[in-house]
Amino acid sequence: MKIITLTTDFGTSEYTGAVKGVIQSINPEARIVDITHNIQPYNIMQAAYVLYSTLKYFPKGSIHVAVVDPGVGTERKALILETEDYYLVGPDNGIFSLFEYNHAWEIEFKEASPTFHGRDVFAPAAARLSLDMNPEELGREVKNIEKIDIFRIETEARKIKGEVLHIDVFGNIITNIKKEIFSRLGIKTGDRLRIKTLNKSFEVKFLSAYGYAEKGELILLVGSSGLIELSENLGRASEVLNISPGDILEIEAQ
Amino acid sequence: MKIITLTTDFGTSEYTGAVKGVIQSINPEARIVDITHNIQPYNIMQAAYVLYSTLKYFPKGSIHVAVVDPGVGTERKALILETEDYYLVGPDNGIFSLFEYNHAWEIEFKEASPTFHGRDVFAPAAARLSLDMNPEELGREVKNIEKIDIFRIETEARKIKGEVLHIDVFGNIITNIKKEIFSRLGIKTGDRLRIKTLNKSFEVKFLSAYGYAEKGELILLVGSSGLIELSENLGRASEVLNISPGDILEIEAQ
Amino acid sequence: MKIITLTTDFGTSEYTGAVKGVIQSINPEARIVDITHNIQPYNIMQAAYVLYSTLKYFPKGSIHVAVVDPGVGTERKALILETEDYYLVGPDNGIFSLFEYNHAWEIEFKEASPTFHGRDVFAPAAARLSLDMNPEELGREVKNIEKIDIFRIETEARKIKGEVLHIDVFGNIITNIKKEIFSRLGIKTGDRLRIKTLNKSFEVKFLSAYGYAEKGELILLVGSSGLIELSENLGRASEVLNISPGDILEIEAQ
Structure with missing residues (x-):
């Protein structure tokens, strides 16, 4: 049984419910764990910190979805990253700055509400990864992703x-x-x-x-x-x- | 493994915990998914909209419990509806206005706190449905339910x-x-x-x-x-x- | 499949996520159920009441973790209690005042962040209990625990x-x-x-x-x-x- 975690700025709203429904429809066996939905709206840096301080406590092989995504529906990429232990799934806006990764893919999708990629792009990608689908089947590899420098003092x-x-x-x-x-x-x-x-x-x-x-x-x-x-x-x-x-x-x- | 979703105005309070305990006691294998507990207190119309925009993302056979219930403990009915894909469980106050249903039953129960049918009536009914109990065993069929007109412009x-x-x-x-x-x-x-x-x-x-x-x-x-x-x-x-x-x-x- | 419930004053913050990660890392089969994370910060009496009014609805054998812990990192004990039906895991500050217990153990641990025993002490203990580890292996028995008188009128x-x-x-x-x-x-x-x-x-x-x-x-x-x-x-x-x-x-x- 694969674990899929969620970190978003959706609060305790119904948007989280829809994301969970999509995941469970594709993989009824996936176990969904909420990390937090209380990231400040649009605060990418805070989300990056929360992922950094929390994901390491989850079992190897977990799939981590993070959706703090002010650019949803614009040209910013939708990403899958493969790290030593995990998959990370979310927008290419610096949210994964604190993770080393081995490979990155840009998720390809056909139809998606331009306001809700969490439900229509990230949730399906995570659910398919949890069914052991290969990231190669979900998008094409990319070299560089957005980075934010968080620990500069x-x-x-x-x-x-x-x-x-x-x-x-x-x-x-x-x-x-x-x-x-x-x-x-x-x-x-x-x-x-x-x-x-x-x-x-x-x-x-x-x-x-x-x-x-x-x-x-x-x-x-x-x-x-x-x-x-x-x-x-x-x-x-x-x-x-x-x-x-x-x-x-x-x-x-x- | 059956999915039971919850949509309520309980906030993130312990009332949700009690509802989950009752469900897991009757069916330890049920998988409970929170849609949202942040419906405005008593706002039936908002709950109706949230159900309408979210339930369709869940797998067929899911059981959806909705408790926004200002009339709890009075004569309003406690309902099970059977739609094409789902069971819906909640009070008869218009909360399910946006769903077509094939059959409706009024849940029969003996003892229940007059202030907490979520725990004492709806949770047990949903848990029993998730064990494949027939709605006929849980109540008697009724013809009409309350409806609210939401999309009138x-x-x-x-x-x-x-x-x-x-x-x-x-x-x-x-x-x-x-x-x-x-x-x-x-x-x-x-x-x-x-x-x-x-x-x-x-x-x-x-x-x-x-x-x-x-x-x-x-x-x-x-x-x-x-x-x-x-x-x-x-x-x-x-x-x-x-x-x-x-x-x-x-x-x-x- | 064992149920582990959580009752804390962590709000819907990432701290809950870390606790869940630790549990799932030790026992991927444990089913985690949130009771509430909205206890008033540091309000032990409120937590005691919420546990009293909610835990009884869960199946026998459940493991209940409660973390409202203003004294974290000081000399207050970390406890496991065994009641007729449950294990209770949390700080020794009166939070379990309303439960009769048969045995109490002080959890022994080596390394722990002095600010986050929920993640580093209570979550691992609960996860190990869920794997049927004996409390004797997790700590040494103690006789007395802190009590608060809640129902005095x-x-x-x-x-x-x-x-x-x-x-x-x-x-x-x-x-x-x-x-x-x-x-x-x-x-x-x-x-x-x-x-x-x-x-x-x-x-x-x-x-x-x-x-x-x-x-x-x-x-x-x-x-x-x-x-x-x-x-x-x-x-x-x-x-x-x-x-x-x-x-x-x-x-x-x-």
């Missing part, structure tokens, strides 16, 4: 300038700064660090778990996907600080 | 007056005007049309995909279920225009 | 003082008052009762179903899990009355 001495990648469901602010940067700069648990956002500057402690902070205390920690995260214990840091994906954050060791 | 010369059926997750405004009406009136891609809402009047282009419009541009297009849709590229038309399901919309060709 | 003559346990998706206000209390005090369908909240006092009828009230009428009824519920027909009582979980409610028979 600036560092100097003990200062790091990074970007907010994602606000999670608890209001945690997930940056694009990998934990290795902190190790390299010698920052350790218990250290105090100065944070600068667009219009605020404040000090926080670098701790190892939310529960070690006071209620309402802002802290830095290593998030569950190995990226530095700015959090408020038992609160919503993103609201307190009024920060959104795309904002710049500066961290300075004392 | 007015046209004159090159003017169409329709109604807003649904705001989708992207803020697209889905009307009850079928694309065939546009063809019949000779409206073509690229044409400019005048729209009147309760307190606004403006011109938009009729395009074939969101991506062909400027960022923030209002456009008309044929939505993925074949109905005319008023959209804002990369934005939320419903918020910009302050439009809700039930509102009247007038479209005039130039 | 005060009664005198024909007056009851209870607490709001949960606001459901329709805005219904679910109290911690069991229907048996009403029977014992001789309160019957049709009776008028006086309700006092922090800053309001008003009369409502005790009815058997929402649909027997006028549109917008506030009523008391027995909710679907046998607790007294304060509701507005076709409206949201919690918003009209500005009531939240934890608020005190006084009910007086006339």
Whole structure:
């Protein structure tokens, strides 16, 4: 039984239902697993991050469909990528930037609603892959795909300038700064660090778990996907600080 | 393995969990697929539209449960309908208006919480159908069911007056005007049309995909279920225009 | 095929996706059923109520994972409980207060992100239980677990003082008052009762179903899990009355 995962910006709307219907009609045995449908509408960078932090937990051979697709119906390609462990299926708009792939194909299709390739192009392709159809039968190989640079940061001495990648469901602010940067700069648990956002500057402690902070205390920690995260214990840091994906954050060791 | 789909106004609440538990207890092999639980509370017309635009993508033999049920616990009937391809299970309040059916049964039940027939009446009936139980064993046949007229519009010369059926997750405004009406009136891609809402009047282009419009541009297009849709590229038309399901919309060709 | 259910405060976020990936990687045959991911962040009491009102509908042998875990990464234990019918897996913070159990084990683990035991501790434990691994192999038995008292109320003559346990998706206000209390005090369908909240006092009828009230009428009824519920027909009582979980409610028979 093959697993097909779904990551979209469809919310919990009926569009997800239609995608599932198409998949189950082509392969009634496919097991569909929702990763999330709560990507910010049209936010490709956030989707790229979520795929990066989540897909690795799925069994080898899974087929991952990602549909955040503001260019649906225009000339952007519809892709199948083959990585070491998975197939990835979705639009060619940078959403798969964080994956190495061995081969890429442009999906060929005849009829499709120009507003809903999730249902009419990506779901059928994924369902056919789950029936062990060869990607060669679904499209023609292409060499280059769109890429976005997500982990670009600036560092100097003990200062790091990074970007907010994602606000999670608890209001945690997930940056694009990998934990290795902190190790390299010698920052350790218990250290105090100065944070600068667009219009605020404040000090926080670098701790190892939310529960070690006071209620309402802002802290830095290593998030569950190995990226530095700015959090408020038992609160919503993103609201307190009024920060959104795309904002710049500066961290300075004392 | 039989598919049972769920369409409700339960949100992502625990009520959905209870319904699934009941189904799996009666038939552990049933595969449950969520269509959506985000129907506006009590909005039967929206539910009718969502079923109409989504169920056809599921394999033949699927069992579709729909629970938007403001009259739960009163005298309204609990129904099983048999269509050409499916069983439909839900309250007799117009929710299945857009389906032709061959037979209808009123579900008979003994004990049920008067506030939760989804769990106590509809889920068990669907689970039993998925075990190939005959509807005759679950209730007695009835002749007439409640109907709502959803696609009623007015046209004159090159003017169409329709109604807003649904705001989708992207803020697209889905009307009850079928694309065939546009063809019949000779409206073509690229044409400019005048729209009147309760307190606004403006011109938009009729395009074939969101991506062909400027960022923030209002456009008309044929939505993925074949109905005319008023959209804002990369934005939320419903918020910009302050439009809700039930509102009247007038479209005039130039 | 074993069922593993999930109840969390992860919303519809990617965290749920990662948990599912881990389970399916360990046991591809496990069937995962979402109960709800919409517990108020960190609200252990609400989670306890939702588990109590929902788990009983699942087949015997199901494995129930509950992750509402403000203390993640601190010294609170990670638990497996064995009840008559189920395994329960989650943090030792009172979330399982409403279940009798025969045995309890503290899950032992080596590596785990201190911010995400749902993925790194609870999901693997549940998946292994679903492969019929013995809890003895996953941890060491413990005697006592954390308990919260949820159904504590005060009664005198024909007056009851209870607490709001949960606001459901329709805005219904679910109290911690069991229907048996009403029977014992001789309160019957049709009776008028006086309700006092922090800053309001008003009369409502005790009815058997929402649909027997006028549109917008506030009523008391027995909710679907046998607790007294304060509701507005076709409206949201919690918003009209500005009531939240934890608020005190006084009910007086006339």
